[in-house]
Amino acid sequence: MSETEQAGEEAVGTETLPLDAWHRAKGGRMVEFAGYWMPIQYEGIMAEHLWTRENAGLFDVSHMGQLALSGEGAAQALEALVPGDISALKPGRMRYSLLLNEEGGILDDLMVTNEGDQLGIVVNGAVKWEDIGHLREYLPDDITLNHRDDHGLLALQGPKAVDALARLVPEAAGLVFMQYTRAAWNGHAIGISRSGYTGEDGFEISLPNEALAAFADALCAMDEVKPIGLGARDSLRLEAGLPLYGHDLDEEIDPVEGDLGFAISKRRREEGGFPGAARILGHLEGGAPRKRVGLLVDGKLPVREGAKLFDGNTEIGVVTSGGFAPSVGAPIAMGYVPRDHAVPGTAIAAEVRGKRVHCTVAAMPFVPHRYVRKQGG
């Protein structure tokens, strides 16, 4: 028996994260991911996934790059590289955006936060060094870019996340989805946003490295919180219809093809002035030739990344993420198909080990988002 697919790559020069010993002590099974040893699971992906949907799961996402831009005109400067309306972002608000190349292809997806005195940016761990290089190259010299590698990032996700976190940091309960605040915990300056990548209500908490273990312990001491590994993080985000960079998005794919048109702000659509604007605005206007879609898979056979998609005998696209969806109770996938096949309900087939598996194009998310957008709402 041997694994034909692995979460990690070859473990050469793999680095450890600040919570490495903490994960191992909790029984985390460590794999190489994005250049770091990370826990793929503790008690099991299925149990961890379902726990997060019903309670609160604690994820260590310290492999992600935490950056800060400061200097006069930082928002306008960043707008030259992303299609979001960063200038309109009020203090304490955040937004999802995309780092684009000259052709409009996606170099990374990221979160931008107006922290008041600076712009906080969180980028994917696997491409953070490329992102930093790109930002340093293209931003004006009077904009300062800091890599906050003395900070780790934890995500607390699930319907009980707010109760758990508010016991440690009462300010958390006052935030709504995509809001940010600075706070203090045990004398440490921390940053909290009500955001995440599971489709559930939840938070991301940025802390100094030296505070991470004590904070994680304080959360996991609560009945509703368990540590959750990368495996469940992947199945949760897949069910939430959220793309994973390097799999569902890459440099060849533009935001419209990636079904991320919402990330191109209204003012930017009118004014342009972002990389690849001609291609992207053209696709917004007339439709992209291909589109990222969700796929419901017939039967039980998982359809995974790399599976070819067919309409009859014609190859029409490829699966970019897929697997068993614990909350759906069936396999699901996402992938790219031509525009005329992107309508929900379209019947196509995926090829797995020479066999055809029937799939239906489906609207995403597969599991409804449960973000808290209004206080008391």
Added chain:
Amino acid sequence: MPRYYTEEHEWIDVDGDVATVGITDFAQSQLGDIVFVEVPDTGAELSAGGDAAVVESVKAASDVYAPVDGTVTDGNGQLEEDPALVNSDPEGEGWFFRMTLSDKSQLDGLMNADAYKAFIADL
């Protein structure tokens, strides 16, 4: 009935000229939650070390190899309905397939229970 083990974490129970094959408890614990099993068709000709079955966990697909040469006589149809049997009873109800043995001398190259225990202790 002697039971043999492979370095690829299959077990094989031999009863005369027929053998039953599955994956070990160690293998299922490494894979985690099993969500799909593809067993070989009856009549399939297998050769030692070649692909015989596929087991899919939430995270990944893994190949299961034939421990010896032979012909498949029976696949475990229960795994289609209940793939989690491989997690709950990997070395019993969660068997994968039965096969004839073309060359019994191939069993000499496999491990017994003690040797396999020592083998996984070193992993």
